[in-house]
Amino acid sequence: MSQSSSGVYTSSDSFPKSFSSGYSELSSTSISLPFATRHRVLDEQTCDSGLCSPLPSDRFKYITWHQLEGHDIHGTQIHCPRVRKAPSDEQLFLRGEECGHLMRKRKTEKEDVKNRLQENWENSLEVNLSYQDLGDSYQQENFYRILRRLIRVEKLQLIDNSLMDLSSFRLPRCKELNLNKNYFSSFKQLPKIPQIQHLSLAENNIQTLCGLSSLRMSPLESLNLKRNPCEFQEQYRMKVFSSLPNLKVLDGIPKMPTDCALAEQSLISKMCLIL
Template sequence: MADESFSVTDVSFTSDDTKATGETSQTQSSDDFGQSTVPLTVVSLNQQADSFRQQQKAVPELPSAKFQYSVWHDLKFVEVRGDELKAPRVRKAPVEEEKVLYKVVDEENKAVHHSIMGKEKTQHKIKMENWESAKYVSLSYQELNDRYQQNNMYRILARLRLVEYLNLPHNSITDISQFSFPKCEFLNLNNNYIASFKSLPKLPCIKYLLLETNSVGSLDGLRRFRSSGLEELYLAANPITFVPGYRSRVFQILPRLLMLDGIPKLESDLIKEPDLEDNNKGCVVA
C-alpha cells in the first residue's frame, strides 16, 4: 500500500480514493517519528474552505445601513421626544458622516432627514431631546470610544436634573463625579471602568446602585452614601470583593443597607472587622 502520510513541509497531494470518499489512510515508518504530519482529509477541507471564501461574493448592504449614523431628531416628520423613548441612540456621528446624512433618500427618492442647519438645528435638537423632563433614561452601549462622543454623552448627563431611573451600562465610563442627579433612585453602571466610589456622581436619593464588573478596589468614598438611604448595592466582579471581611466592612460603613450583591444582610455580616479602613486596596490571594 502506498504511504499517504506526509509532513507539513512535503508537497500535498490527494489520491483518487480520497477524492471519491473523503477518507485517507496513513502508514508511518520508524523514520517518520518526530515529524509533524497532517491528514490529507484536513488539507482537502482547508482547500475547499479557501476556494469557498474566494468565490463568496460580498454581502449586500442592508437597507437599514443608510441609517447607521441617524439620530431620531434628525429625521423628518418626527415628533417624539427623548424623554418618551425607552433606549434612544444618542451616539454622535463623525463630522464627515453628518454631511452624508442629508443625501440619504427613501424609495421615492425623497430626503429622509430634515434640512435644518446652524443654530436652528441646535435649538431643534435641544427641544426634541427634552432631557430636562426625563425621569427614565437608558443610554447603554453608546460606544464612547472618541472624545467627541464622550462630550456628547456628558452634555446629556448634565441635563438630567429630574431623572429617577438611569441606565448607563457598557459605556466605558471612568469618572462622572462632576454630575449630580438629585432625584435619582436607581443607577446602573455595570460593565464600565469605574475604579473608585469617588468617581460616582452626587446621588442624595439613591436606593439601588449597580456597579458590577468595574474596577473598584477600595471602599474609600463609600461613606458618602451613608445618608442617602441606599438599600441595595451590587459590586460583584470588582477587586474589592476579594478583600477578607468584605461584606462586614460594607455593612459597617452602611448600617442601613439591606442587600449586598443580591444577598440580604446576614447575622455574620454584623461581625465587626478589626482594623477597618476605607482605603483598604487590592485583593488578597490565599
C-alpha cells in the first residue's frame, strides 16, 4: 500500500476484488460531516412522491478531493479522488442548481498553484480514478489532462467512466489496468500499454477479437473480457490464447489443454506431408 506525495490515497492492496460500489470509499473510522446534523432536514424539500430530496451526498457532488479539507475528510481517506470540475455559476443557474451545492469560494492564483502542486500525478504509482461521472466536456478534458500526466503509474483503475477511446494515450509503465464498465468497442481503442501484465475489460462493448494481436508482444498474463459480445464467438478461448502466447488466465480461468487445440491445428495444417 503506497501513497503519492500529494497525500492522496491512490493505492490498492491487489487488483480490485469487487466493483459493486459506485462511490468514493472512506475509511472505517468515524467521520463527522456537516450534513449529518439535525439541521439538515430543514434544508431539504419534499417532492411530490413524498421522498426527501436531494440526498445529503448531493451537496458534495461538485467538490474535488483537495477541497474537502473543511469537511473533516483527509486525502488519505479517499480511495477514488474526484478530479472532475464543477459547472460554472451560469450553468448551475440554468440547471436550477444555484442553491443545491455548497458555496465555492473564488480561488486566488496562489491557491490554484497550491492545488496543482498537490496533484503530483507524475510520481504516482497506484491510482484509482474510477466513478468520475464525467458529464460535461470540460470535465472530460480535465480528466484526460491528468491521465496524460500518469507517466510512472503501475496500477491504474478507471472503472465506470464512460470511456470510449484512449488510443492517443500512453502508459509506459502500467502493469495492471482496470477498464471495467466503460464503452470500449475494440482493442484498437486501448491506450499504449507495452508493460501490461493484467488487463480487465469486463462489461464493455467489444464486438470482435480484431486488434487483440497488438498485445501479442506485451507480457500480458491475465485478461478479463467477461460480459462482452466477443465472449460468445465460436472457439473464443482458443482464438484468444492463439493471439496471446504469454497469456495464462482468461476470464478468471487458467489456460487449459483444450485452449491450445486451435494453435496445434494451425501448426499441423502448415506441415507438408511427404509420402
